Amino acid sequence: MAGLVGNPVLGNDDLKGEVVVAINEGRKFEGTRSGTEEGREKDMAPAAGSPIHRSGSRPQLDVSGAAIQGNSEERDPTILLPNQSDDISHLALDIGGSLIKLVYFSRHEGKPIEDKRKLSLKQRFGITNGNRRSYPILGGRLHFVKFETSKVNECLDFIKSKQLHCGGMNPRRWPSHSLPNENVVVKATGGGAYKFADLFKERLGVSLDKEDEMDCLVAGANFLLKAIRHEAFTHMEGQKEFVQIDQNDLFPYLLVNIGSGVSMIKVDGDGKFQRVSGTNVGGGTYWGLGKLLTKCNSFDELLELSQRGDNRTIDMLVGDIYGGMDYSKIGLSASTIASSFGKTISEDKEVEDYKPEDISLSLLRMISYNIGQISYLNALRFGLKRIFFGGFFIRGHAYTMDTISFAVHFWSKGNAKAMFLRHEGFLGALGAFMSYEKHGLDDLMVHQLVERFPMGAPYVGGKIHGPPLGDLNEKISWMEKFVQKGTEITAPVPMTPPGTTGLGGFEVPLSRGDTLRPDASNLNVGVLHLVPTLDVFPLLADPKIYEPNTIDLSDHGELEYWFSVLSEHLPDLVDKAVASEGGTDDAKRRGDAFARAFSAHLARLMEEPAAYGKLGLANLLELREECLREFQFTDAYRSIKQRENEASLAVLADLLMELDSMPEEARLCSLIEGVLAANIFDWGSRACVDLYHKGTIIEIYRMSRKKMQRPWRVDDFDMFKERMLGSDGRKPPPYRRALLFVDNSGADIVLGMLPLARELLRRGTEVVLVANSLPALNDVTAMEVPDIVAEAAKNCDILRRAAEAGGLLVDAMINIQDGSKLDSPSVPALMVVENGCGSPCIDLRQVSSELAAAAKDADLIILEGMGRAIHTNFNARFKCDALKLAMVKNQRLAENLLKGNIYDCVCRFEPSSI
Numbered sequence: 077m078a079g080l081v082g083n084p085v086l087g088n089d090d091l092k093g094e095v096v097v098a099i100n101e102g103r104k105f106e107g108t109r110s111g112t113e114e115g116r117e118k119d120m121a122p123a124a125g126s127p128i129h130r131s132g133s134r135p136q137l138d139v140s141g142a143a144i145q146g147n148s149e150e151r152d153p154t155i156l157l158p159n160q161s162d163d164i165s166h167l168a169l170d171i172g173g174s175l176i177k178l179v180y181f182s183r184h185e186g187k188p189i190e191d192k193r194k195l196s197l198k199q200r201f202g203i204t205n206g207n208r209r210s211y212p213i214l215g216g217r218l219h220f221v222k223f224e225t226s227k228v229n230e231c232l233d234f235i236k237s238k239q240l241h242c243g244g245m246n247p248r249r250w251p252s253h254s255l256p257n258e259n260v261v262v263k264a265t266g267g268g269a270y271k272f273a274d275l276f277k278e279r280l281g282v283s284l285d286k287e288d289e290m291d292c293l294v295a296g297a298n299f300l301l302k303a304i305r306h307e308a309f310t311h312m313e314g315q316k317e318f319v320q321i322d323q324n325d326l327f328p329y330l331l332v333n334i335g336s337g338v339s340m341i342k343v344d345g346d347g348k349f350q351r352v353s354g355t356n357v358g359g360g361t362y363w364g365l366g367k368l369l370t371k372c373n374s375f376d377e378l379l380e381l382s383q384r385g386d387n388r389t390i391d392m393l394v395g396d397i398y399g400g401m402d403y404s405k406i407g408l409s410a411s412t413i414a415s416s417f418g419k420t421i422s423e424d425k426e427v428e429d430y431k432p433e434d435i436s437l438s439l440l441r442m443i444s445y446n447i448g449q450i451s452y453l454n455a456l457r458f459g460l461k462r463i464f465f466g467g468f469f470i471r472g473h474a475y476t477m478d479t480i481s482f483a484v485h486f487w488s489k490g491n492a493k494a495m496f497l498r499h500e501g502f503l504g505a506l507g508a509f510m511s512y513e514k515h516g517l518d519d520l521m522v523h524q525l526v527e528r529f530p531m532g533a534p535y536v537g538g539k540i541h542g543p544p545l546g547d548l549n550e551k552i553s554w555m556e557k558f559v560q561k562g563t564e565i566t567a568p569v570p571m572t573p574p575g576t577t578g579l580g581g582f583e584v585p586l587s588r589g590d591t592l593r594p595d596a597s598n599l600n601v602g603v604l605h606l607v608p609t610l611d612v613f614p615l616l617a618d619p620k621i622y623e624p625n626t627i628d629l630s631d632h633g634e635l636e637y638w639f640s641v642l643s644e645h646l647p648d649l650v651d652k653a654v655a656s657e658g659g660t661d662d663a664k665r666r667g668d669a670f671a672r673a674f675s676a677h678l679a680r681l682m683e684e685p686a687a688y689g690k691l692g693l694a695n696l697l698e699l700r701e702e703c704l705r706e707f708q709f710t711d712a713y714r715s716i717k718q719r720e721n722e723a724s725l726a727v728l729a730d731l732l733m734e735l736d737s738m739p740e741e742a743r744l745c746s747l748i749e750g751v752l753a754a755n756i757f758d759w760g761s762r763a764c765v766d767l768y769h770k771g772t773i774i775e776i777y778r779m780s781r782k783k784m785q786r787p788w789r790v791d792d793f794d795m796f797k798e799r800m801l802g803s804d805g806r807k808p809p810p811y812r813r814a815l816l817f818v819d820n821s822g823a824d825i826v827l828g829m830l831p832l833a834r835e836l837l838r839r840g841t842e843v844v845l846v847a848n849s850l851p852a853l854n855d856v857t858a859m860e861v862p863d864i865v866a867e868a869a870k871n872c873d874i875l876r877r878a879a880e881a882g883g884l885l886v887d888a889m890i891n892i893q894d895g896s897k898l899d900s901p902s903v904p905a906l907m908v909v910e911n912g913c914g915s916p917c918i919d920l921r922q923v924s925s926e927l928a929a930a931a932k933d934a935d936l937i938i939l940e941g942m943g944r945a946i947h948t949n950f951n952a953r954f955k956c957d958a959l960k961l962a963m964v965k966n967q968r969l970a971e972n973l974l975k976g977n978i979y980d981c982v983c984r985f986e987p988s989s990i
């Protein structure tokens with residue numbers, strides 16, 4: 077189900093089901109759901125020939141440097157494969173009373189392309205395989221899957237169909253695929269690790285290696301809190317807010333695991349923890365009492381009931397005692413619960429006379445408040461700042477989280493905050509997974525993990541990638557439900573407006589009714605992509621305070637606006653995508669399915685914007701690209717890009733001649749003007765696409781240039797000019813190395829950024845063109861740039877020599893093998909690096925290692941385009957000089973951000989902030 081965990085519509089499935097409750101205090105509480113979430117991985121559709129995420133037909137073993145570890149006389153000696161980076165899986169299980177949680181790891185298929193461009197960069201920048209210490213490349217994905225324990229056979233089928241039981245638990249073992257199963261050991265925690273040990277042996281031939289549940293919980297929580305940026309969040313009055321955890325300031329904290337009973341664990345470090353307290357009044361109590369009092373059949377049914385309840389009919393409130401008044405002297409409002417269930421004493425009623433809804437709500441509040449209170453007291457006792465709540469009692473239930481948060485807030489008088497974890501249901505399984513020795517995941521850094529929310533391509537008509545899943549399909553009824561729901565949920569669902577619970581007292585938190593998603597936890601985790609080659613951009617002035625997004629989508633008005641922009645753009649995008657695949661019936665079907673899946677995601681996010689982590693415009697734009705890729709549209713604007721490149725290259729020589737005839741100052745101004753004017757070629761903007769119907773590319777370019785009168789809306793050109801050319805006869809030294817973050821294909825790169833690059837080169841500055849790793853809209857990719865440069869270089873000596881020096885031209889490559897042409901002092905090099913992204917925006921916390929390496933000696937950054945310089949990074953500060961150039965092609969953004977108009981331009985120059 078990794079393919080499903082993150083899917084917006086799946087979790088709406090049937091919630092009824094038999095419930096099995098683990099009775100031990102301190103164990104995870106396991107309510108159950110019959111809408112099974114088992115599923116399958118949907119491997120990402122790789123972009124053809126893309127430098128990252130490249131698919132390979134078969135996993136390959138890299139036996140270079142292989143060595144036998146330990147005693148070579150053994151029958152199955154372990155063989156170290158230091159360079160192995162192929163598709164080997166790890167698997168770990170948490171088998172609870174009702175749910176089996178499974179975490180497994182799959183390596184990226186194939187190896188990254190080591191083309192000539194990359195090789196020369198490696199040589200130049202001394203790039204190694206990322207920054208990983210213990211292992212070479214450990215690229216891959218971490219998947220989270222759940223099954224009902226009562227359907228353990230489906231879980232076994234799943235493991236079998238994915239071959240997760242066929243070795244690979246030790247990534248250094250070889251050949252993993254042919255390991256006899258008897259030797260395979262799978263880490264498992266939870267009571268089922270004992271109960272089902274024989275079944276696993278019998279059906280899969282594997283032995284379950286039992287890991288202590290508490291150890292696993294802590295290891296899982298530590299991993300998540302350190303490795304995932306948007307893991308922890310607060311939940312107050314229906315509002316979810318992510319909390320940035322400083323890795324170096326994580327410990328100590330209190331982990332409260334609410335299962336059937338409740339464990340409170342003081343965590344002081346990795347493997348360092350102590351169970352300091354607990355309570356026997358936990359999830360089991362809620363479910364047990366609820367079952368007796370309401371005749372509910374399942375935990376989820378009971379929770380659902382509580383949404384419609386009114387606890388005032390059952391609880392005795394302060395107001396009931398004080399004649400409707402507050403007890404203000406000690407700060408208790410009239411609505412404070414004085415005694416849970418207290419009202420029933422004085423009433424001559426039987427249990428049947430009370431509404432089950434009211435009983436359920438009173439119970440839920442009684443237990444949640446009690447847990448919140450005890451947790452807070454324990455935090456106080458040990459001086460702990462943070463309390464994280466987990467366990468299956470919570471299961472992403474908004475009202476439960478609000479109630480606990482309210483209690484912690486109430487008792488601590490606002491000094492402590494309850495926090496929750498997005499992967500809370502997987503703490504144990506993750507911990508078991510972490511207990512494998514030397515899988516090399518424990519030292520992963522936040523920036524090396526990218527969470528992706530699969531778009532459900534297999535379920536709404538896209539093709540299925542990756543290994544076959546056997547006959548699982550036939551068994552699962554949720555698939556039909558998914559398709560049905562996927563088509564139902566196309567319109568955005570409005571959110572409940574925020575409210576307040578009032579002063580003091582346990583009022584009813586507001587996140588009930590429509591916004592309550594008892595199953596939300598199942599939807600909020602995606603597949604974790606481990607990309608060891610990602611790095612934090614080293615020139616960020618302060619990565620800790622860096623926030624890529626400019627527009628805050630937590631503002632509901634903004635959210636609605638951008639959702640409508642994306643929805644309106646959808647038909648045009650689908651047309652382009654289908655055309656890019658030859659307009660075949662298959663492409664049409666996929667186009668249709670893409671539109672449905674993307675709309676479903678938008679609807680899901682409209683309902684709960686923080687469902688997949690903190691949401692910014694950049695995330696939305698990236699989600700759209702990811703969704704296209706999943707439906708196998710690898711480059712929707714391919715032919716448009718080609719056409720525009722050709723048209724622009726045809727007039728480049730004339731432009732360069734014109735520029736060369738100008739005096740220095742006018743030329744620099746004209747170059748910047750050229751970049752801004754050419755940024756109009758943006759197939760992601762509605763207004764621009766409308767323009768394209770009115771003229772040829774060259775006509776539009778001319779018109780755009782004509783409109784370029786200064787001053788621009790943001791105009792720091794004079795400052796930039798002074799730094800470049802100097803003033804009062806003083807000539808400043810040239811920049812050493814400039815990183816040019818290029819944007820669109822066609823005029824944008826050919827007539828805008830390349831001439832600017834040429835100017836820098838001619839002044840002795842080394843230039844690195846930074847382009848996307850994967851296609852996004854009509855953005856140029858790093859794979860495409862060398863060909864464009866080669867074409868441009870045919871008419872320009874400066875570009876040709878620089879490109880040769882930078883290893884971009886094929887002729888020059890022969891020389892580069894021996895390094896003779898590198899670093900020729902007289903010719904500054906022109907190079908191309910990929911940025912690690914496949915989106916119109918860029919999050920500089922996660923860039924490719926080659927960009928990070930190229931950045932080391934850079935003293936100028938030029939960010940170009942609306943996505944890279946306005947939607948993201950508009951407020952970013954750098955350790956070196958930065959020039960942000962863009963045309964604003966959206967009226968509302970121009971008004972709100974710049975108090976200007978559509979097609980206004982930004983030329984923002986910010987000298988180094990350090």
Ligand SMILES: CC(C)(COP(=O)(O)O)[C@@H](O)C(=O)NCCC(=O)O
Binds near residue numbers: 645761762940967
């Ligand atoms: C997707 C984009 C950021 C691309 O702009 P670019 O970076 O190419 O300048 C931009 O086209 C955009 O914000 N479009 C949506 C807004 C609109 O259609 O008005």
Ligand SMILES: [Mn+2]
Binds near residue numbers: 855916
């Ligand atoms: Mn673009």
